[in-house]
Amino acid sequence: MKNPPSLDQLISALKVLPGVGPKSAQRMAFHLLQRDKAGAEKLARALDRALSNLMHCQRCNTFSETPLCNLCADTERRQDQLCVVEMPADLLVLEQAQCFEGLYFVLMGRISPMDGIGPHDVNLDKLMDRVLDGVVQEVVIATNFTAEGEVTAHMIAELFKDRGIKVTRIARGMPVGGELEYVDLGTLAQAVYERRGLNK
Amino acid sequence: MKNPPSLDQLISALKVLPGVGPKSAQRMAFHLLQRDKAGAEKLARALDRALSNLMHCQRCNTFSETPLCNLCADTERRQDQLCVVEMPADLLVLEQAQCFEGLYFVLMGRISPMDGIGPHDVNLDKLMDRVLDGVVQEVVIATNFTAEGEVTAHMIAELFKDRGIKVTRIARGMPVGGELEYVDLGTLAQAVYERRGLNK
Numbered sequence: 001m002k003n004p005p006s007l008d009q010l011i012s013a014l015k016v017l018p019g020v021g022p023k024s025a026q027r028m029a030f031h032l033l034q035r036d037k038a039g040a041e042k043l044a045r046a047l048d049r050a051l052s053n054l055m056h057c058q059r060c061n062t063f064s065e066t067p068l069c070n071l072c073a074d075t076e077r078r079q080d081q082l083c084v085v086e087m088p089a090d091l092l093v094l095e096q097a098q099c100f101e102g103l104y105f106v107l108m109g110r111i112s113p114m115d116g117i118g119p120h121d122v123n124l125d126k127l128m129d130r131v132l133d134g135v136v137q138e139v140v141i142a143t144n145f146t147a148e149g150e151v152t153a154h155m156i157a158e159l160f161k162d163r164g165i166k167v168t169r170i171a172r173g174m175p176v177g178g179e180l181e182y183v184d185l186g187t188l189a190q191a192v193y194e195r196r197g198l199n200k
Numbered sequence: 201m202k203n204p205p206s207l208d209q210l211i212s213a214l215k216v217l218p219g220v221g222p223k224s225a226q227r228m229a230f231h232l233l234q235r236d237k238a239g240a241e242k243l244a245r246a247l248d249r250a251l252s253n254l255m256h257c258q259r260c261n262t263f264s265e266t267p268l269c270n271l272c273a274d275t276e277r278r279q280d281q282l283c284v285v286e287m288p289a290d291l292l293v294l295e296q297a298q299c300f301e302g303l304y305f306v307l308m309g310r311i312s313p314m315d316g317i318g319p320h321d322v323n324l325d326k327l328m329d330r331v332l333d334g335v336v337q338e339v340v341i342a343t344n345f346t347a348e349g350e351v352t353a354h355m356i357a358e359l360f361k362d363r364g365i366k367v368t369r370i371a372r373g374m375p376v377g378g379e380l381e382y383v384d385l386g387t388l389a390q391a392v393y394e395r396r397g398l399n400k
Contacts, residue, residue, distance in 0.1 A: 003288065004265040006246070006253040013246035016239030017217075018231045024219065026289055031218045032247070033254060033263065034308050039216030040247050046206070046213035047232070047244035053206040054233060063233065065204040088203065089226055108234050 007033070059130060061123055062088045062106040071095075071104065078102040080137040084127065084156060086110045086144060094142065102140070105130055110148040111155055119155055127156070131165060138166040145172060207233070259330060261323055262288045262306040271295075271304065278302040280337040284327065284356060286310050286344060294342065302340070305330055310348040311355055319355055327356070331365060338366040345372060 002008070007029060014025035032040040056062065057069035064070075071077065071091075081102025085091050091104050107122040131139055141156055143149035157167050173191040174183060183191075202208070207229060214225035232240035256262065257269035264270075271277065271291075281302025285291050291304050307322040331339055341356055343349035357367050373391040374383055383391075 003292070004254060004263055004269075006250045006265060007263050007288075010246040010250040013239070013243040014217075016232070016236055016243055017214075017228045019224065019227075027219075028217045029250070030287060030289075030308075032216070033250060036216055037251060039213070040251055043213040043216055044244045044247035044251070046210040047240050047247075050206045050210040050229070050233060051237060051240055051244070054204060063204055063207050065206060069204075087230060088207075089230075092203070108230075 056108070057106075060104050060106055061108060061126055062091060062104070079135050081140060082131060082136045082138070083140040083142050085142050086149060086152070090142065090144075100140070102138075107143070107152065110143060110146075111152040112148045113151075122152065124155065124159060128159060131160060132163065136165065138168060141167065141169045256308070257306075260304050260306055261308060261326055262291060262304070279335050281340060282331060282336045282338070283340040283342050285342050286349060286352070290342065290344075300340070302338075307343070307352065310343060310346075311352040312348045313351075322352065324355065324359060328359060331360060332363065336365065338368060341367065341369045 003011070010029045010033075011022070011025045014020055014028050015022065017025075020028070032043075053065050054063050055065070055067070057064040057072055058067050059072040060069060062069055062071075066073075078101045081100070082105055083094065083100055083102060084105045084107065085094065086107050086109060088106055091106055094100055094104075105127050107124075107127070109117055109122045111117060111119060111122055130136070139156070139160060141153045143152045143156075153169055157169075160167050172187070172194060174180070174187065180188060203211070210233075211222070211225045211229045214220055214228050215222065217225075220228070232243075253265050254263050255265070255267070257264040257272055258267050259272040260269060262269055262271075266273075278301045281300070282305055283294065283300055283302060284305045284307065285294065286307050286309065288306055288308075291306055294300055294304075305327050307324075307327070309317055309322045311317060311319060311322055330336070339356070339360060341353045343352045343356075353369055357369075360367050372387070372394060374380070374387065380388060
């Protein structure tokens with residue numbers, strides 16, 4: 001006694017999603033088929049549409065439906081500053097914070113030797129071409145402050161050593177509104193190590 | 201600044217999956233588009249195939265690619281015993297346990313007033329027709345021993361009261377190989393309450 005083949009195939013296909021094992025995949029398949037066929041149809045169509053419409057922006061590498069994404073096509077942005085982030089979601093939060101007027105480069109990942117993700121997989125060669133276009137003066141590295149994000153930041157900094165490009169890293173420290181008593185000790189220590197002079 | 205529409209649509213479509221919120225949906229979309237386009241394609245095709253091929257078995261209500269599922273079409277099975285389970289996965293484990301030779305009825309859910317799932321949503325009318333076919337003598341209720349499963353079992357038992365049908369419930373008690381010291385107290389208590397006579 002087994003499931004019908006098309007049910008087993010759906011369960012197995014759902015396991016391509018990150019964090020979804022056999023049990024969750026089964027639960028998802030039953031849910032879609034029993035309670036939300038319209039949702040299943042919507043998902044199939046959205047997958048097709050995303051696969052056929054989305055490409056990487058030629059300049060910043062983020063997902064885009066056009067060769068050049070809206071942001072890169074915006075001539076009002078500062079062209080001499082380039083902020084490097086891991087994922088499109090990071091770009092979106094930086095834009096929401098309204099703290100940066102330049103352009104972006106999206107690595108689409110982070111270097112993670114443990115997961116077999118090396119420099120080539122995060123498009124460092126494409127970044128190199130982008131930065132050395134003669135216009136970019138400063139690369140602002142805004143990868144995450146995780147082990148992988150730090151390794152990636154280090155590799156990028158090495159890449160532009162002695163190339164006449166200013167390379168900066170966004171600051172670590174206390175969160176705005178943060179109280180010393182409640183912040184984690186690693187962050188507190190880093191805020192002390194990287195203290196800034198106020199009376200220069 | 202926003203994501204391209206087809207990316208946002210994919211993220212939103214992934215949220216139809218149970219247990220998937222905005223953050224997971226975003227992570228899944230990036231994973232599929234960046235690291236596993238073949239998997240995304242496979243998932244879209246599996247959804248289409250499952251939606252078009254799968255129906256409910258006319259007799260037992262489980263998922264099937266034919267009007268009558270293989271198990272219901274098997275004339276070697278005992279026709280007078282009908283085991284009622286919540287989901288196809290429950291049917292599969294019972295078959296693996298090789299402890300039941302009759303036929304099944306799959307409710308495709310459990311009664312759960314909290315989630316707005318009433319008797320009609322778990323196909324009790326279809327079960328009624330199935331049981332009162334003149335052949336079935338015993339209904340073995342094998343819903344889960346959760347609150348919802350117990351409510352469902354109770355409703356089914358009520359349904360066949362005074363109908364000349366024997367209704368049984370699979371036993372609760374100690375697991376095979378279980379030690380009293382390590383079993384949960386609720387199970388242990390139930391094993392005592394439902395103790396069986398050995399010297400009839």
